[in-house]
Amino acid sequence: MLDIKKEREKLGLTQQELADHLGITRKTIITYENKGNIPESKTKLISYFFSQYSKSKNEEYSEEIKNFSESNVLFVPLVNHRNQEEFSQKYNNQNFINGLHKEPWIVDNPKDGNYVSFEIFGDSMLSDRAEESLLQNDILLCKEIEEKHWDRLPIKQYDFVLLHKTEGVLCRRIAETILDTQKLILEPLNPLYNETNVELNDVLAIYRIISVKRFRRRL
Template sequence: MIFAYLKLITMIFASSKQRLKHYLDTKGISKAKFYRDTGIKRGFLDSDKLNSSISDTFLVTITDVYKDLNLSWLIAEAGKMEVNSTDAKWIEYGQFKLVPLISKRARAGFLSGWEDDEYIEELPKIPWEVDREYKGNYLTFEVVGDSMECDNPRESILEGDLLLGREVRNEYWTSKLHIHKWDFIIVHKTEGILVKRIIEHDVSSGKLILKSLNPYYEDQTVYMNDLTGIFNIVDIKRSRRR
């Protein structure tokens, strides 16, 4: 009886790695199979590392492989361990929200599928810590390329960074964008996903002049008629591994 009680307490206060191990044990998945399935290096689930948390990158990898594993439960032990389907909307628990991720691999399909609910439902989710209610439509974008790298670490956006983007709805495109407050994720019909700073917005013609923070890149002119989406960059995640 005492052992069962202690086991319950351990599960309540378990780390995300301990919860992952519990999931694998419950499903009969060996550590060797887990490493093969996910491509994560051996040692990730060694006993001396089970008290540590799982990074965002690995959370995406793991839940992309094991689609019935509830990410809310894995991170914060919220809800049930297993889920029947993936909810593409914001999933809120405590101070976290889960937002669909447009990774490097998903970029090609995003241009044609991002307004398709079924497409969004299949995307992995990224947890974002929030201190207030976020309203609107949000997506996470993985940065590709070095066009926004610069000498100022506070402004620089690096390849592999994860950007939380808030959609600027189409009805606001005829008004002046808040170009002095935000940097932007621009979804262009032919150029794809662009992460840029807007330095000029001509409302009458719909012309935008886009600037890269990397001085080796020239300014770029696009027109709103050629865009399918605009997002404000409201937050950023950066891996410490470079």
């Protein structure tokens, strides 16, 4: 069993510093250390972090960490509500992307491609069905769909994040693709919002949503 407190103290990290590195709260770290009831996915993530941090400090790490150090952990650039506008202008600027905070994800069998994390801002994807709602401050793991595949988007399987020339970052369900007129019909989950039609020529990038980190529990 992973002893977080022991490994943290060995590396000279405070609870707050470890929480900041992992993108979680100090309260969560305290709970893990006191109760030891850690979800397997979090154990893998924390173990992976300890292994990488130990290597950077030329420190040895324990057998418990070695058992998890090969986990499929991706550290993915995060576009939050504060930098969405800048991302819209610099989404192809690698220096800008490299400077973004990296959000950690456990991904089984990750494929090659361009992964981006997006923070939900607003309530357009608030649904009566709690399990499908995407609420403010939820964080999405997304993978970009190459433009050559836009004619066969998997609209029945996924929701999407679109980067639009004038509207910026949009999280929507794609209700329909109209290829002869090169349009997408975008559908919010919130009934207070209207469907919208967008020209494909005005879309800079399309990302399918792979996974979600829920900011708060659903009712």
